[in-house]
Amino acid sequence: MASLLAATGLFVPAKAQQQTMLVVPGSEQYSKIDTAGTSVLPSGRWIRPAGKTIRITHDPFGxxxxxxxxxxxxxxxxxxxIIDLATLGNFRVPDYDGKIKSPLSKGSFLGVAFGPDSKTIYLSGGDNGAVIVYDTERLQRLDSISLNGTVNGKKYDDSFTSDLVYNAxxxxxxxxxxxxxRMVRIDLATKKIKASIPTGRQPFGISMSPDNKLAFVANVGMYSYPLIEGATPANYDSLMINWHPYGNDTKESIEGTVIDGKKIPGVGSPHSPEAMSVYAIDLATNKxxxxxxxxxxxxQMVxxxxxxxxxxxxxxxxxxxYAYVTNATNDNIAVIDYRLHKIVTHIPIKVDQRIDRYRGSVPFGITLSKDEKTLYVALLGMNAVAVIDAEKHTTKGLIPAGWGPARVRLSKDEKELYVISARGYGAGPNGGQGFVRPVQGTYVGDxxxxxxxxxxxxxxQELANHTKVVKENTFREVAAPLTNNPLPPLPGLYGSPIKHVVYITKENRTYDEVLGQLKTGKGDPTLARYGKDVTVYGKQDTLxxxxxxxNHSKMATEFAYSDNFYCDSDASIHxxxxxxxxxxxxxxxxxxxxxKSAKIFSEAPGRRFPGSTGSIDPEDYAEIGGLWEALERHKVSFYNFGQANETAxxxxxxxxxxxxxxxxxMVPMQKALWSRTSHNFAGYNTNIPDQFRMDQFENEFTRLWLNGKDSMPSFISVMLPNDHGAGPRPDDGYPYVHSYMADNDLATGRILHFLSRTPYWKNMLVIITEDDPQGGVDHIDAxxxxxxxxxxxxxxxxxxxHHANFGSILKVIYNILGIRYVNQYDITASLxxxxxxxxPDFKPYNLVLPDKRVFDPARAMKRYNKEIDWRKIMQGPEMDNEEEQRTDHYQQENK
Known part of the structure; x- marks a missing residue:
């Protein structure tokens, strides 16, 4: 079928007829949990775990x-x-009744080890910097051993306990x-620290050689993040800068720079031996x-x-x-000959030739058989365990697990595997008619x-069958539809009339609480607390x-919306x-x-950076990046309003x-994004009205692409975060939690009103979504x-x-702009x-003004001494006046 489609400018070549594409198996299903059959995850992938399965508390990582x-x-x-391996009988410490108390005071992190008596366990205390000793038979805390203290004349404070291992x-x-x-050695007879050995940054995983002579440490940290030069508790606020100081892996990030007259230290080279490395420590010498x-x-180039x-x-x-190390970003396993102190090879984890060129398996936990011929690897991103031939360096097959497998262990007789998966079968509904509140609560993460x-x-043969199930759980291959659709089924298959994509991201809402009243969708109107004709409760009054x-209801019904879209994330960090x-x-x-808690002025460098939040930090980067790097790689113009400005x-x-x-x-931003990010647009910060952001957006858009010399980029991202909600601030125009939603609704309506009155509208697509659902409830899935x-x-x-998730959104962006997929979730996403x-219908959108009882925009903007010119906003953006531009041109020429 070769045809020139005059109405859209699409050209579908005849050779494209032979193309196929990959989609998730649940592309026509709603998310559901069926522990006896097939569960459908928010990603559209299926879960059908092998063996016998029990459900335990969320997010086990030890x-x-x-x-x-x-x-x-x-x-x-x-x-x-604590789990009985014969019967799978189990109990939780603490229990939900409060009868069994937790010995852990401030959380925990990764590390758990048994003593030789098979009843004493040693637990990472995480944020409190201690190791907790516990008797699993008497259910009694025996001791707490702090990592803080002085060792060889050096004082250590603010420790954070990570992984640990018992050395018999x-x-x-x-x-x-x-x-x-560092790595700390604790003498269990004296309960004293007998050695402290420096490691690389953010030491994460530890293991020992079979002869107990060497300890191996995997360090996941990239940098030790410095403060602005000269910062003290007294002057810290006055020294802070208003944006990320530099792009990653640049001259400025390595050597430092100056911003607003302030000296900004660099973070050094990402190739430093302390950065993302494996250390071997001789336990005889502590070297x-x-x-x-x-x-x-x-x-390097991939x-x-x-x-x-x-x-x-x-x-x-x-x-x-050999020591075998999982490299999460690269989907491979490093093989280290530790006697020769060198890496001899890397074993690639293979799933299927159709997706192996892309990353996304994310190998995490690993265990080795006693004969050292087989490795078992938990694939966090693949919902499977990989079985690796350690001698031939090949993937023998895959075993289906739950959502997000983290650790895998062999039984003592090596006849059984034990696997923990962080999210199991998924969340399911957390509200609605007939929903019964479970003992663990209703928050999506719980x-x-x-x-x-x-x-x-x-x-x-059993492994071959398991492998088939894993592939079926992950994707299916279908013919790429060849129609005159403006969304090509594959990147670059044909041109699209859509030339500009605007990606608007918001914060923390579920479908039902915003759109649950829409009769055309699969909603529960009883959960639509941010809908129409609802009751709003304040501290002292009720509306x-x-x-x-x-505006959300109007945009959804005037244009198009999904009632089967899911965030892959639980919270903002994801x-x-x-x-x-x-x-x-x-x-x-x-x-x-x-x-976890940050301690900015601590001598412990890991406390200045306890973990990621709204930005993607150097510890988090994917092998070849994500959206920003893909746009840059394909020379597609883009600009960012608000994303990635928030570190811990x-x-x-x-x-x-x-x-x-x-x-x-001082934390770097992605290099591709740093120079393309607005320095006059407020990202996540619910203290700032979304109306203020809209003024910033409209002014900068007008300056750059309406009255400026440049044309609008092919891709723009815009963050409008106030539907996240915060505490009521009546004096600032937010008398209710609902006020933040109304502010966000008006801003979302404003941006569509504005964009649909620009000359770029005729070739524009606007995508509006949420970053996560953690603030809400939904009767289909949390x-x-x-x-x-x-x-x-x-x-x-x-x-x-049709099923949709973030992978589906990115597939829309990549296919329209002709960008090669980046990871396994992109290529297998629903189309x-x-x-x-x-x-096309070029009619613009007309915004709806808010219920002033809920939110008064004028009051919200009062503290900024700014008035909103609604007449100007309703009129739309001012375009270039040709005569004025001509006059200005000649005036500049004469100068």
């Missing part, structure tokens, strides 16, 4: 099997689960302290005998793409000759229980028949990765579920309006959220029932062609 092989302990944040030969514990970047950089290194993210080495299994699996170690988010095409790695996942512990005051945040700890599209080539009055039409 797993140990007792020396006698009878029980296992899984470690969560502030919780652990020395009757000691080897404990990682991610606060102070580091080698520092190795595993995986792909920054600047096919036609430059590596921008570190390998993220995280977990280690050690045999008599309601989705983890799983513990007991699986028979498979023979060759009835309020209309909280009228969401701001997923929405820009970066799969959260093991560092992001574990940090998102651990209690920034200041977010009402007057931090240039980017929404003020920075005192991850179900808001996705709307608008533009001339978007169907009018349409509701899509959302049903949103589009080849018969």
């Amino acid at each position: 797993l140990v099997v007792s020396p006698d092989g009878k029980k296992a302990v899984t470690l969560h944040n502030g919780v652990f689960t 030969a020395g009757k000691e514990l080897l404990v990682l302290d991610r606060g102070n970047f 580091v005998v080698h520092r190795l950089k595993t995986g792909m290194q920054l600047g 096919e036609d793409a430059e590596v921008v993210g570190g390998a993220s080495p995280n977990s280690i299994a050690v045999g008599k000759k 309601i989705q229980l983890a799983t513990f699996q007991k699986i028979k170690v498979p023979n060759a 009835r028949n309020a209309d909280v988010m009228p 969401g701001h990765h997923w929405m820009v095409g970066v799969i959260p790695n093991e560092w992001v996942e574990t940090n998102s579920s651990v209690s 512990h920034v200041r977010e005051d009402w007057d931090d309006t240039l980017t929404g945040a003020a920075h005192g700890v 991850h179900r959220s808001v996705l709307m599209m608008a533009g001339p080539y978007v169907k009018r009055g349409y509701v899509s029932n 959302l062609q049903d949103f589009f039409t080849d018969k």
Whole structure:
């Protein structure tokens, strides 16, 4: 079928007829949990775990099997689960009744080990910097051993306990302290620290050689982040700068720079031996005998793409000759000959030749068989365990697990595998008619229980069957539809009339609470607390028949929306990765579920940077990046309003309006994004009205692309975050929590009103979504959220029932702009062609003003001494006056 489609400018070549594409198996299904059959995840992938499965508390990242092989302990944040391996009977510490108390005071992190008696366990205390000793039979805390103190004349404070291992030969514990970047040796007879050995940055995983002579440490940190030069507690606020100081891996980030007359220290080279590396420590001498950089290194080329993210080495299994290290970013396993102190090879983890060129398996936990012939690797991103031939360096097959497998262990007799998966079968509904509140609560992160699996170690035929199931759970291949649809089914298959994509991201809402009243969608109107004619409760008053988010309802019904869209994320730390095409790695996942506190002026360097938030930090980067790097790589013009301005512990005051945040700890931004980010648009900061952001956006858009010399970029991202909500501030125009939603609704209406009156509208697509669903409730699934599209080539009055997630959104962007997919979630995502039409309707959108009882824009802007000119806003943006431009041209020429 070769035809020139005059109405759209599409050209579909005849050769394109033979193309196929990949989509998720649940592309026509709603998310659901069916523990006896097939569960459909928010990603559209299926879950059908092998073996016997029980559900336990969410997000276990530590797993140990007792020396006698009878029980296992899984470690969560502030919780652990004791499991009888014969019967899978289990109980939680603390229990929900409050009868069994938790020995963990401030959470926990990764580390759990059994003593030789198979009843005493040692638990990472995480943020409190201690190791907790506990009797699993008497259910009694025995001791707490602090990592703080003086060792060899050096004082250590603010420790943060990470992974740990029991050393039978020395009757000691080897404990990682991610606060102070070190390994600590604790004599269990005296309960004293007998040695402290410096490691690389953010030590994460630890293991020992079979002869107990060497300890191996995997360091996931990229940098030790400095403060602005001269910062003290007294002057810190005055020294902070208004944006990220530099792009990553630039001259400025390595050597330092000057901003507003302030000296900004650099973070050094990403190739430093302390950065994302594996250390081997001789336990006889307490000396580091080698520092190795595993995986792909920054600047290397993977096919036609430059590596921008570190390998993220995280977990280690050690045999008599080789140590095996999982590199999460590279989807491979480093093989280290530790006697020769060198990396001998990397084993690529293979899933299927159709997706193996892309990353996204995210290898995490690893274990080695006693004969050292087989490795078992938990694939956090693939919902499977990889079985690796350690001698031939090949992938033998895959075993289906739950959502987000983190750790895998072998039974004592090696006849069984034990696997923990952080999110199990998913969340399911957390509200609505007939919903019964479970004991763990209704918050999205709590309601989705983890799983513990007991699986028979498979023979060759069983492994082949398991592998088939994993592939079926992940994707299916279908013919690429060849129509005159403005969304090509594959990148570059044909041209699209859409030339500009605007990506509007908001914060924390579910579908039902915003759009649940729409009769055309699958909603529960009883949950639509931000809908029409709802009751709004304040501290001292009640409003009835309020209309909280009228623009959202109007945009959804005038254009197109999905009632089957899900955020892959639970919270912002995940969401701001997923929405820009970066799969959260093991560092992001574990940090998102651990209690942690920043200590800016601590001598412990890890305390200045306890974990990621709204930005993607150097520890989080994907191998070849995400959306921003893909746009840059394909020379597609783009500009960012508000994304990636928030690192951990920034200041977010009402007057931090240039980017929404003020920075005192110097963390780089992605190099591709740094020079393309507005320095006059407030990102996440609910102290700043979304109306203020809209003034910033309209002014900068007008200056750059309406009255300026340049044309609008092909891609623009805009953050409008105030539907996140915050505490009532009546004096500032926010008398209710609902006021933030109304502010956001008006801003969202304003931006569509504005954009649809620019000359670019005729070739524009606007995508509106949320970063995560954690603030809300939904009767289908706690991850179900808001996705709307608008533009001339978007169907009018349409509701899509096809599955959608962030991968689907990115597939829309990549396919329209002709960009190669970045990861396995992009290439296998649902195709959302049903949103589009080849018969454009250029009619603009007309915004709806808010219910002033809920939100008064004028009052919100009063503290900025700014008035909103509604007449000008309703009229739309001012275009260039040709006569004025001609006059100005000649005036400038005469000068």
